Amino acid sequence: QLTQSPSSLSASLGDxxxxxxxxxxxxSDYLAWxxxxxxxxxxxxxxxxxxxxxxxxxxxxxxxSGTEFTLTxxxxxxxxxxxxxxxxxxxxxxxxxxxxxxxxx
Amino acid sequence: QVQxxxxxxxxxxxxxxxxxxxxxxxxSFSDFFMTWIRQAPGKGLEWVAYISATTNVFYxxxxxxxxxxxxxxxxxxxxxxxxxxxxxxDTAIYYCxxxxxxxxxxxxxxxxxxxxxxx
Numbered sequence: 001q002l003t004q005s006p007s008s009l010s011a012s013l014g015d016x017x018x019x020x021x022x023x024x025x026x027x028s029d030y031l032a033w034x035x036x037x038x039x040x041x042x043x044x045x046x047x048x049x050x051x052x053x054x055x056x057x058x059x060x061x062x063x064x065s066g067t068e069f070t071l072t073x074x075x076x077x078x079x080x081x082x083x084x085x086x087x088x089x090x091x092x093x094x095x096x097x098x099x100x101x102x103x104x105x
Numbered sequence: 106q107v108q109x110x111x112x113x114x115x116x117x118x119x120x121x122x123x124x125x126x127x128x129x130x131x132x133s134f135s136d137f138f139m140t141w142i143r144q145a146p147g148k149g150l151e152w153v154a155y156i157s158a159t160t161n162v163f164y165x166x167x168x169x170x171x172x173x174x175x176x177x178x179x180x181x182x183x184x185x186x187x188x189x190x191x192x193x194x195d196t197a198i199y200y201c202x203x204x205x206x207x208x209x210x211x212x213x214x215x216x217x218x219x220x221x222x223x224x
Contacts, residue, residue, distance in 0.1 A: 032211070034211075089208060094152055094167075095155065095211075
């Protein structure tokens with residue numbers, strides 16, 4: 001099970017934003033983060049907890065291992081308004097996602 | 106580039122059936138695990154079904170078990186989801202998605218197809 005916090009947040013342009021994902025048991029670094037903009041499908045941002053997917057802006061970063069992980073946006077931009085989901089893998093299904101964090105300006 | 110294009114969604118009455126399709130291109134389809142994920146209106150992501158690259162391993166979420174069947178056709182590079190005995194609570198956008206490796210993360214998602222179950 002993955003628990004994300006907060007479920008929503010509001011921040012100003014240029015702010016540093018941090019989202020947390022906690023796993024109910026240790027999952028090493030087998031965690032991915034997705035961004036879902038309104039009306040769109042999810043997009044992969046980060047995998048293996050901290051590896052940035054090709055083409056993703058470097059203001060996004062991920063960290064953590066074991067049971068606690070964070071997604072950080074170093075300087076919030078208007079195009080970052082979205083819902084962010086974490087996802088654990090490297091195990092047979094069921095596939096598990098966090099409940100999502102909605103980021104607003 | 107990788108493309109996943111879903112089709113087959115629509116409005117169906119409770120108890121009815123639908124078959125979703127996902128046309129893929131831009132990668133070697135037979136080399137990848139594939140999955141269906143759904144998202145009810147205003148809700149989060151829910152895993153539905155998962156199929157191995159060679160079609161001999163299937164997994165289903167609790168909500169899909171016994172009612173949905175995932176399949177794939179390497180000749181047409183297509184993924185399918187046969188949905189029977191549909192319920193109002195199956196109303197959602199259904200996404201086809203590619204899994205990067207065996208039991209790995211999802212790296213590409215389709216645009217989704219909307220299924221509405223309503224009387």
